[in-house]
Amino acid sequence: MKQTNLLLLLALVIGLAFHGSALFFTLESTYDALIHLFFADHYATQWWEPWEYRWYTGFTVMGYPPLAHQMMALFSFLGGLKFGLYTVALAGVVLFITGAYRFGLLLTGNRRIAGYTALLAVGSSxxxxxxxxxxxLPSIIGLSVLLHALPEIYEWMRTGRLIKLVMALSLIAVTVTSHHVTPIFGxxxxxFPLIGMAIMDDAREGVENARQITFKVFLSSFRKLFLRIVSxxxxxxxxxxxxILPYWINTKQNPITQVPIPHGSRDNFLEVTSSGLVFFLIPWGILLFLLPYLFYRFYSKRYLFFGISxxxxxxxxxGGTTPLPRLLLGDTAFDILTLDRFTLWATIMALPVFAEFMCRLVEGDLKQSLKERFGSIYHRLIGGFLVGGILFMVIFTMSLGYFRPSQPQKIKxxxxxxxxxxxxxxxxxxxxxxxxxxxxxxxxxxxxMTVDGNYHSARRLPELTTKAIERLENSKFRGVEGIGSLQxxxxxxxxxxxKYIFSNDKFYDPILYFCGWQRLQQLENGIMVWERLNVPPLPAIISKEDVPVYLKVxxxxxxxxxxxxAFFLNIHLLWLRAIKQRPLREPAYMYSWKKxxxxxxxxxxxxxxxxxLVLLIMTYGGYKFYVENNAQRSPENVVKAYYDALDFKEFEKAHSYLAPSSGVSLDQYMLEVSVADGLLSSYAKLDSIGVELVSSSDQMARATVHTVWITPLETIRKSESQQLIKNGxxxxxxxxxPQKDIPPDQLLISNGTSFYNHGRRKITTQQTYNEDVLEQPVLEVLSASLVKNGDQYAIIGExxxxxxxxxxxxxQATLYNEADITLTAYNAKYHIxxxxxxxxxxxxxxxxEKIAWREQEEEMPSSFDPAQFSPVNLQELP
Incomplete structure (x- = not known):
């Protein structure tokens, strides 16, 4: 019990209590958790079959390391898929806290500081x-296991004990099968920095002090440890x-053809401040205030290689804030990788040094130094600021999904x-x-099966791979690429x-209707079902890409x-340690750290x-944010706030921006809005707004508002004049x-013939009987002409x-050449x-029409245009 670290136990208890309870409210609304759940369901139902039919038109699950998914699948046999998801997530929490403790112990050789590292890991933003x-989850599992492997690697480098090499490699194997990017960049x-530190520690033993470690001494130690490094x-x-040999073979045979999909971590954080908040400020959190100390400690001689890393x-x-990341990674890697992973690794690497700082502040020399120079009150203020900053970042990060939801409301x-x-x-x-x-x-x-999916690296459909769109279901957020791919x-x-579309967003209703889809029914969860008739069912046998049996095994x-x-090796050694009578040998890194x-x-x-300086920058940024977003501070602001409220149907907020002296009640205002602007009010979304002040004084202003509204079918541009007054x-x-035009009649009567299809006459689960098959109506093409406009061909008729x-x-129309060889075919879209x-x-x-932007030399439009059209290039005359 003497070796038990109470801070580690406290961190585990707090971590499991905090993260374990919060997971049930956050995990299912995260970006990736349900994707991993789908992969887990695949392994739970067909463990040995890598081909998955349900997404896209089929894809292989060998495009993603399977360990986390397979563990979820195994646990799902005990309590279902979500039980497996939460179990693996809790295991990730435990592995991360204990991994941070071991990493802190490795770098500092001090169990007290390592305990602080574990505590800070719990609240790491x-x-x-x-x-x-x-x-x-796979990234967390992979990184956590890698942290556990680092002490074993160091021990092998310093002591040459074979069991340490075996344990290190066993943990590396777990990391590899968890996440493919983590071991490579790890x-x-x-x-590599760990190996450099091990060489530096070995060199330190041959000299009196660290200053005597010259390049010659370092090179001598490197030669001494060379065989261990190579092995x-x-x-x-x-x-x-x-x-993960099947993964590498699949990558070679099916290289990723997906065009780069924009990601916030590659943005210029000074221009796109929301990306800067999510991918820079939140991950760094309170560490931003301690960067000088972090760099100072990392660039000490022992940690030099960690400092470079x-x-x-x-x-x-x-990200894209400077051109340096693109220059270092190259265009391909920069466009494929999500760069937030580098910030994740940097902040995790900084945890032991941050813990050392906190330990020195709470109970070490820094505490004494601050008290002597500035007094005990200042020391307490600094401590309170840091602890308060950590708590603020924890609360802010946890509540981010509440204030700015990343997902729609939970669907039954x-x-x-x-x-x-x-x-x-x-x-x-x-x-x-x-x-x-x-x-x-x-x-x-x-x-x-669905034509869509949520793992874009695996898809092969050119309609999707040629567009920078993650999913068809959120195509409206990708503008011309998204809607162009969807149509x-x-x-x-x-x-x-x-044949069937489940719509949870009425924005898509116009494009569905004018493409020939019809509403079938609204389900009890509010989802509207759209159906397209005359679509053939799936064939009885669907092709797939098979792989050799040995790869499946x-x-x-x-x-x-x-x-x-890995579990057996670690548990076996723990058991041996428990039954051994003689004292255990301390790891080599416990003697290498110097206070x-x-x-x-x-x-x-x-x-x-x-x-x-950081506080001043944040204060200035907060002030600029207030100035630009305070709704009623200026005429431009109130106009933008009003139209923004209209766009999101926040009519009560929009009504609050109207002059109180106008006497328009909320009921009257909502009635006037409900009978105006038809398509705009129902389906359009505000794309851009420009405010031009025509005249302005201290109390009155007149502005011309230029708005661009988009629907899936067309762009609507409006310009209107608004008068503004200042009150206080x-x-x-x-x-x-309001409009005072009165229609001549309130009730209009019209005659029409309606049809009702009551469905089958015989209730059965068998195939449709012949007598239940609807009669196929007879259609006639009255006229059809092939016309050419420039280099574009079209068929018009009745x-x-x-x-x-x-x-x-x-x-459908098909063009042939003189030899009756098909040149192209396409269906009537809106114009019918x-x-x-x-x-x-x-x-x-x-x-x-052709698949747009398939060729590299084709340039994509900079803004969304619903009328965008990509004519097919014919090699011969039709």
Whole structure:
């Protein structure tokens, strides 16, 4: 019990209590957690089959290391998929806290400081964000296990004990099968500096003080440890290759063809401040105030290589703020990697040094130095500021998803699952719109297939890989790329056997309607089901890319075996330690750490100056934010705030910006809004706004407001004049008088024929009987002409329903050359009436479109244009 660290136990108790309880409120609304749940469902249902049919038109799960997913699948047999998800998440919390403790002990050789490291790891804002906002469980598992491997690697380098090499490699194998990026970059940013520190410690033993460690002495120690370095490096390389060999083979055979998808971590944080907040300020948190101390300690001779690594990670984590990360990584790696992982690693690397600082502040020389120079009150203020800053970052990060939700409201999936399971609806593919990452949870509960998916690196459809769009379901957020990709699926659904769409966002209603889709029903959870008729069902046999059996066996066995081997080795050694009578030998790193010198006054003043500078920058940033966002501070602000409230249907807020002297009540205002602007009010979203002040005085102003509204079908530009007055210190809009036109009649009577299809006459689960098959209406193309406008071809004409029953129309045109070889084909999109009553005639126009931006030389438009059209390039005359 003498060796038990009470701070570590306290950290574990607090960590499990805090994170364990918070997980149930945050994990399912994170970005990635439900994606991992879908992969876990795959392994739970078909462990040995790597091909997954349910996303896209099929993809292989060998594109992502499987350990975390397979562990969820195994635990799911005990309590279901979500039980497996939360169990693995809690295991990640424990592994991270204990890994941070061991990493802190490795760097400092002080159990007290290592205990502080574990405590600070619990409240680390970067860990909280990674777990509770991003839901990156495989990354957390991989990084945590890597932290556990570092002490074993150091011990092998210093002592040469073979058991340490075996334990280190066993943990590296677990890291490799958890996450493919962590071991590769972990070798560069964690293990290489660790090897450098081990060589430096070995060199230190041959001299009297650290100043005598010259390059010659360092090189001598390097030669001494060279064989150990090479043996570990060779073993790690073999494990990285063998443990996920199917992944490397799949990567070679199916290289990623996806065009780069924009990510906030690559933004210029000074221009896109929201990205700077999420990917820089929150991960660094309170550490921003201590950067001088962190760099000072990391660039001491023992930690020199960690200092270089820390500097590189800090630089790479700045994303597109400077051109240096792109120059260091290259264009390809910069566009593929999400750069927030570098900030994550930098802040984790800084935890032991931060813990050393806190230990010295609470009970060490820094406490004494501050008291002597500035008094005990100042010391308490500094301590309170740091602790308060940590607590503020914890609360702020945890509540980020509450104030700015990253997902739509939780959707009850059972009605959708029941719909797909009945009446053979799962014989067609479906598509979700406005579901967010919850589409992965729906996919995990049904065997029905979707053309969409949530792991863009695995998809192969050119309609998706040529667009910088993550998912079709949130296509409106990607502008021309998103809507352009979606409309190709909606126009030619038979190509993908796409019959049903579940819509949770009425923004898409116009494009669905004018592409020929019709509302089928609204489910009890509020989801609207859209259907497209005349779509053939999926074939009985769907093709797949098969792989050799030995790769399937490796993929299904090696990851779990790495966990069992690592678990056995560590538990075995713990058991031996428990039953041994003689005292245990302390690890080599316990003797290598030297207590830092007395806290230098210059460092105190430097860090105080830096902290004051950071505070001033934050204060100025907060003031600028207030000035730009205070709704009624200026005429421009109140106009923008008013239209923003209208855009988000916050009518009570919009009414508060109207001049009180106008006497317009809230009821009257909402009535006037409800009968104005039709399409704008129902479906349009505000794309941009410009405010031009025509005249202005201290109490009155007149502005011309230029707005651009978008729908999936067209862009609407409006310019209107607004009068503003100032009341006290606040500006208000003067409402315009309502339209006073009165329609001649309130009630209009019209005659029409309606049709009702009551469905099958015989209730059965068998295939539809012949007598239940609806009669196919007879249609006639009255006229059709091929026209050419510039280099664009189109077919225009008229179509009539000659029958006595309604017709749902899907009209396809094909162009042939003189040898009757097909050149291109496309369906009528918007320029046709897709539902024809008996004897009704419609005109049509079929434009021949291609998959846009497939060629590298094609430039994408800078802004969203719903009318964007990409004509097909024909090699021959039709």
């Amino acid at each position: 970067t860990f909280i964000e990674t777990l509770h906002v991003f839901g990156q 070798m560069v940013f964690f293990i 570990f490096g060779a073993g790690s390389l073999v494990l990285i290759i063998v443990c 820390f500097s590189l990670l800090t630089l790479l984590g700045t 999936m059972l009605p959708i699952v029941n719909f797909l399971n009945q009446d053979m609806h799962d014989h067609w593919r479906y598509l979700t719109l406005g579901f967010g990452d919850q589409m992965a949870w729906l996919a995990a509960q049904t065997n029905a 190709q699926f909606l126009t030619i659904p038979e190509k993908y056997n796409l 490796m993929w299904g066995t090696i990851p779990v075996l790495t966990v069992l081997i 830092p010198k007395q806290f230098r006054p210059g460092l105190i003043y430097l860090n105080q100056g830096w902290a004051l 210190s606040s500006w208000y809009l003067v409402p315009k008088p 179509l009539q329903n000659l029958d006595r029953i309604p017709a749902d129309v899907t009209l 009436k897709h539902k024809l009553m008996p004897k009704e005639v419609t005109s049509f126009r079929i434009n021949f």
